[in-house]
Amino acid sequence: MSDVITAQFVELDLPATDKTTVTRLLAQRLADGGRVTDLDGFLADVAAREEQMPTGLEGGIGIPHARSAHVTEATLAFGRCAEGVDFGASDGPARHIFLIAAPDSGGSEHLKILASLARRLVHASFREALDQAPDAASAADLIRKEIAS
Numbered sequence: 001m002s003d004v005i006t007a008q009f010v011e012l013d014l015p016a017t018d019k020t021t022v023t024r025l026l027a028q029r030l031a032d033g034g035r036v037t038d039l040d041g042f043l044a045d046v047a048a049r050e051e052q053m054p055t056g057l058e059g060g061i062g063i064p065h066a067r068s069a070h071v072t073e074a075t076l077a078f079g080r081c082a083e084g085v086d087f088g089a090s091d092g093p094a095r096h097i098f099l100i101a102a103p104d105s106g107g108s109e110h111l112k113i114l115a116s117l118a119r120r121l122v123h124a125s126f127r128e129a130l131d132q133a134p135d136a137a138s139a140a141d142l143i144r145k146e147i148a149s
Helices: 019-032 039-052 109-121 124-132 136-148
Strands: 065-068 075-085 094-103
Touching: 019 039, 019 075, 019 094, 039 065, 075 124, 075 136, 094 109, 094 124, 109 124, 109 136, 124 136
Parallel strands: 065 094
Antiparallel strands: 075 094
């Protein structure tokens, strides 16, 4: 999972708009990096998944995700949004948004990423470290180390 997230896939100043716009901004980073081949097709898959069940978690976290034919390899994008965006969590808006993109043929890779993230995100210290990350490279390194352990 060493290159599942890189600085290229991190946005530390997401605008507080809505989940569709925020997800598009993160997905655009994946498309620019060659991990998503059809932005609109991938976003349609993410939206279909979101309709099944909201992806907001307590603690200010949003984890939109989808398996899609428009994804070349399992990838994670991260965005930090100071004001927060509603992803349907009971405790309010998400300030930390993780977009998981997995290929249709990727087996359970996205589930491994999701499970790894969920285990780490319950710790306030990890969320605080994400808040303190000074740049995209630092945030990507922190996330990569946490989900690899």
